[in-house]
Amino acid sequence: MRILIVEDEKKTAGYLKKGLSESGFVVDVVEQGEDGLHHARTGDYDLIILDVMLPKQDGWSVLTEMRRSGEQTPVLFVTARDSIQDRVKGLELGADDYLVKPFAFSELLARVRSILRRGPARQPETLRIADLEIDLLRHKATRAGKRLDLTPKEFALLSLLVRRAGEVLSRTLIAEQVWDMNFDSDTNVVDVSVRRLRSKVDDPFTKKLIHTVRGMGYVLEDR
Amino acid sequence: MSLKTVENTTSYRSASSSPWSWSITRRLTFLYTLSALGMLVISAVFLYWVLVSNLEREDNQFLAAKIQVLRVILRERPDKQEALEEEVKWEGASFQFAKYYARILDEEGRTQIETPGMDNILVSSLFPAPISFIQTPEKGTKWRSNDGRPYLLMAAWAGLGHSRGNQRLVQVALNVSHENALIAEYRRKLAVVLSLGILFSAAVGVAVARKGMRPLEEITKTAQRITVTQLHERITPARWPRELAALATAFDDMLNRLEDSFTRLSQFSADLAHELRTPINNLMGEAEVALSRTRAPNEYRQVLESSLEEYARLSRMVESLLFLARAESTETRIERSLFNGRKEMEAVREFYDALAEEQGVEVICQGNAPLRADQILFRQALSNLLSNALQYTPRSGKIILSIKQTEDEFVEVAVSDTGFGIDPEHLPKLFDRFYRVDPARSRKTSGTGLGLAIVRSIMKLHGGSVAIQSEPAKGTIVSLRFPPTGLSLTSKMTEL
Numbered sequence: 001m002r003i004l005i006v007e008d009e010k011k012t013a014g015y016l017k018k019g020l021s022e023s024g025f026v027v028d029v030v031e032q033g034e035d036g037l038h039h040a041r042t043g044d045y046d047l048i049i050l051d052v053m054l055p056k057q058d059g060w061s062v063l064t065e066m067r068r069s070g071e072q073t074p075v076l077f078v079t080a081r082d083s084i085q086d087r088v089k090g091l092e093l094g095a096d097d098y099l100v101k102p103f104a105f106s107e108l109l110a111r112v113r114s115i116l117r118r119g120p121a122r123q124p125e126t127l128r129i130a131d132l133e134i135d136l137l138r139h140k141a142t143r144a145g146k147r148l149d150l151t152p153k154e155f156a157l158l159s160l161l162v163r164r165a166g167e168v169l170s171r172t173l174i175a176e177q178v179w180d181m182n183f184d185s186d187t188n189v190v191d192v193s194v195r196r197l198r199s200k201v202d203d204p205f206t207k208k209l210i211h212t213v214r215g216m217g218y219v220l221e222d223r
Numbered sequence: 224m225s226l227k228t229v230e231n232t233t234s235y236r237s238a239s240s241s242p243w244s245w246s247i248t249r250r251l252t253f254l255y256t257l258s259a260l261g262m263l264v265i266s267a268v269f270l271y272w273v274l275v276s277n278l279e280r281e282d283n284q285f286l287a288a289k290i291q292v293l294r295v296i297l298r299e300r301p302d303k304q305e306a307l308e309e310e311v312k313w314e315g316a317s318f319q320f321a322k323y324y325a326r327i328l329d330e331e332g333r334t335q336i337e338t339p340g341m342d343n344i345l346v347s348s349l350f351p352a353p354i355s356f357i358q359t360p361e362k363g364t365k366w367r368s369n370d371g372r373p374y375l376l377m378a379a380w381a382g383l384g385h386s387r388g389n390q391r392l393v394q395v396a397l398n399v400s401h402e403n404a405l406i407a408e409y410r411r412k413l414a415v416v417l418s419l420g421i422l423f424s425a426a427v428g429v430a431v432a433r434k435g436m437r438p439l440e441e442i443t444k445t446a447q448r449i450t451v452t453q454l455h456e457r458i459t460p461a462r463w464p465r466e467l468a469a470l471a472t473a474f475d476d477m478l479n480r481l482e483d484s485f486t487r488l489s490q491f492s493a494d495l496a497h498e499l500r501t502p503i504n505n506l507m508g509e510a511e512v513a514l515s516r517t518r519a520p521n522e523y524r525q526v527l528e529s530s531l532e533e534y535a536r537l538s539r540m541v542e543s544l545l546f547l548a549r550a551e552s553t554e555t556r557i558e559r560s561l562f563n564g565r566k567e568m569e570a571v572r573e574f575y576d577a578l579a580e581e582q583g584v585e586v587i588c589q590g591n592a593p594l595r596a597d598q599i600l601f602r603q604a605l606s607n608l609l610s611n612a613l614q615y616t617p618r619s620g621k622i623i624l625s626i627k628q629t630e631d632e633f634v635e636v637a638v639s640d641t642g643f644g645i646d647p648e649h650l651p652k653l654f655d656r657f658y659r660v661d662p663a664r665s666r667k668t669s670g671t672g673l674g675l676a677i678v679r680s681i682m683k684l685h686g687g688s689v690a691i692q693s694e695p696a697k698g699t700i701v702s703l704r705f706p707p708t709g710l711s712l713t714s715k716m717t718e719l
Contacts, residue, residue: 082545083549102534102538102541104535153573153576175574179570179573179574180570181571181574181602181603181606182599182602183599183602183603183606184539184542184543185603185606185607185610188578189574189575189577189578189610192577192578192581193577193578195577196577196581214528214531214532215527215528215529215530215531215532215534215535216531
């Protein structure tokens, strides 16, 4: 998958490129809006990460011109401006998502994957990681053939982790997806909930599936 | 701040020198002088009129008396020429200023006798139609000779002797030029008096206005003395006249508010710097130590992970501060929707379920009411309060989330706990940014110290209010009051 980053701040561009490359993407970086426009038209990218505040031609107009010329590559806006109007403007211009600085890299990665996954992807009924199996239709989870006794929220948390297995999910994202709490909370509520989930999913078994990534969040994977 | 003060004074000055905005002193002086002038003119005109009419009346009376005298002479002593001559020829000469003339004509209009020289000036045809001999003469006719002298003329028939039939025409005239001169002289004097009066009243006006305005100038001077470093100065209403006392009070109140905000602001800056210092210090220290020599990859990883935690903390703090700053700008609008308050409450409770269970604290929801509010902000406010309550409630404690509609149609949402409670001294400052009851605890809890400030901002945005009651060792109740649900959707932020 090829990603184009249009970002004039060198440090930001640097770590984005590094992080995304290491996650298996092919990444190009340009610093100016005009170059970005040129690359977007000529290169075959699957996603463009666009900074709003660029010298000369800003992100808004790059996106506007792109969409006008029929270029439909998904665009993820990245900016320090986060008023509601800015968000709305970005989305109205045809951006696929909007991320406000400072953001966690894991968050960016999750959004990038989510955009690239969009489309006619069909949700399977059952998901399986190692010996863990969850049935999304019947709200049933089993591990090594044994039924796990989960509360509805615990099941929601587990299915989120399983659906996005291998992705580091931040606490904010988890609170948003499982409890619909769309704001940053200072609490360690998510930690406690994950701990309780672990006690049911991992503790009885030698192989651990849910891992803490310190400073970032949680990931479920078969290591 | 000081720059602003300078700008203000200059704009004040430039406004006062523009042609259409006279100073109050000038206006007062002008009006004062105008009214004084009005009074002077009215009295002068009145006096002038009295003088003129008096003089005229006297002249008329004089001539009428003369006519009566001549009538008497003609009636009683028609043959005695001397008496007539005496009266007609010489009487006029005896007056020092006003020259008096008289003429007697027979029925055919032939002059019988007249004051010498009268023929040259006042021919008989000039006189008005004579009144009949039974009428009493009253008002003469004014006439001006070629050389500009004014005369008062009167004519009347007089009976000659007691026999009916014979009549004589009496014509009398009075040179009133002296009186006109007198009036003119009077006019001149009036003008002088008037102009002196105006000057005098203007001068008095200026003095009075200046004296009247002095308190204002002093108030201005006092106000100018107040700078950022001397925000504690006050104008003290007691010192000023009643009209200015209100202004002084208002000004002092404004200063109080300013000083309060200013103190809060500087306190906030200090707190912010302090809050930033700790994580930055950690970051710098850890990085420096890590780089001071070669380490195993695992150690680097630990440093980076630790930094990430600090960054997340800083980022959350910035996020919260931005939220607070936005909430304070009057432009901010919120997206209200109508929802079931109890349902939202249950959702928040569910979010904290695991944590509450872990801490052995029971969380209960009570009551129900529909609510028109910003759903996300409502959840956030409730979440912040519940999080606080959980932090300060010991094991086997109880937290009650309740919602109800009050009699005045407000919706009251309360979070009450059986926690440690808060000392009364802390209560007023609890909603300030970064305020912490126990400074030593600040780093142990994961909070940024902005939770309650955010709750207050959220309530402000909704036009509602937040109140806190607490009793040490018993518990705390925080209640949120949302205004009636029928409120307009785009209600702007209002002062708490």
